[in-house]
Amino acid sequence: MSDFRNVQGKVAIVTGAARGIGKGIAETLASEGVHVVMADKLELVMESFEEVKAANPDNKGYAVVLDVSSEMEVKALVEGCVEKLGKLDIMANNAGMHMDTGNVWETEESQIDRILAVNFKGEFFGCKYAAIQMIKQKSGSIVNTGSFFGKVGHAGSATYGASKGAVHTMTQALALELAPYNVNVNALCPGLAASEMHWAFVQADADARGITFDEMKELELNEIPLHRYGYGKDMAGAIIWLATPSGSYVTGQLINVNGGLDFT
Numbered sequence: 001m002s003d004f005r006n007v008q009g010k011v012a013i014v015t016g017a018a019r020g021i022g023k024g025i026a027e028t029l030a031s032e033g034v035h036v037v038m039a040d041k042l043e044l045v046m047e048s049f050e051e052v053k054a055a056n057p058d059n060k061g062y063a064v065v066l067d068v069s070s071e072m073e074v075k076a077l078v079e080g081c082v083e084k085l086g087k088l089d090i091m092a093n094n095a096g097m098h099m100d101t102g103n104v105w106e107t108e109e110s111q112i113d114r115i116l117a118v119n120f121k122g123e124f125f126g127c128k129y130a131a132i133q134m135i136k137q138k139s140g141s142i143v144n145t146g147s148f149f150g151k152v153g154h155a156g157s158a159t160y161g162a163s164k165g166a167v168h169t170m171t172q173a174l175a176l177e178l179a180p181y182n183v184n185v186n187a188l189c190p191g192l193a194a195s196e197m198h199w200a201f202v203q204a205d206a207d208a209r210g211i212t213f214d215e216m217k218e219l220e221l222n223e224i225p226l227h228r229y230g231y232g233k234d235m236a237g238a239i240i241w242l243a244t245p246s247g248s249y250v251t252g253q254l255i256n257v258n259g260g261l262d263f264t
């Protein structure tokens with residue numbers, strides 16, 4: 001097999017990998033022969049990694065419990081990966097959170113601090129330590145998880161949207177900084193994805209409209225041209241492309257992976 005689309009033997013870190021999009025990314029990468037280090041603040045990541053390992057016994061990855069808002073913990077994550085597995089080919093900075101803050105005038109400073117600490121600083125630290133390693137290697141691919149909420153403002157999500165907008169511009173800046181080192185940096189922008197985070201939105205919208213959860217899901221699906229929610233494997237398809245010669249000319253891009261929901 002040519003290496004044009006082949007990720008066999010590569011090493012990846014996926015943050016936010018206990019569940020949802022991140023777990024799906026890790027499962028798909030592992031099924032393509034990538035050794036995957038799965039990191040999350042939830043202990044559940046241990047169980048999620050065991051599932052990945054059971055399906056892919058040759059996988060040399062492992063699970064790490066950490067908080068991505070801690071620079072020292074992210075540094076240890078990246079350095080530990082390089083020490084154990086020898087390199088880092090793919091950094092998928094995916095861990096993120098949403099919090100119901102209400103409108104701008106109702107938002108507490110502590111909520112702003114936490115959302116920015118996890119969604120922006122968490123991805124920033126992942127970029128920082130992956131960059132330090134990838135500069136030495138002169139190879140690698142960094143893929144951040146952005147959002148369509150980071151491209152267009154949505155009522156009730158000013159802070160979350162700003163955190164993702166910050167991820168987008170950081171992605172572009174780092175792409176320019178790492179271009180001389182043969183490292184590409186991009187952000188994926190999911191639309192509506194099947195995950196615990198999104199089901200909380202669906203429930204809140206359903207409650208606000210006085211309809212059931214399933215009725216709200218059907219309304220949403222009607223908004224998505226491909227008429228299905230996004231999954232981690234959809235994001236993994238783009239990550240595999242970006243991490244191989246087939247996608248190596250793509251850098252600094254905010255790539256919608258959203259079933260046609262939004263064209264911005």
Ligand SMILES: NC(=O)c1ccc[n+]([C@@H]2O[C@H](COP(=O)([O-])OP(=O)(O)OC[C@H]3O[C@@H](n4cnc5c(N)ncnc54)[C@H](O)[C@@H]3O)[C@@H](O)[C@H]2O)c1
Binds near residue numbers: 094197
């Ligand atoms: N679900 C959607 O519709 C949607 C849309 C656009 C973007 N996103 C983004 O996709 C990413 C994945 O979200 P998801 O939808 O799978 O949600 P999710 O809540 O199911 O998964 C997020 C994961 O990140 C982990 N996490 C949160 N804070 C952390 C921290 N401080 N340190 C380490 N891990 C932490 C959580 O424990 C969880 O396992 C997030 O960055 C989110 O903002 C999701």
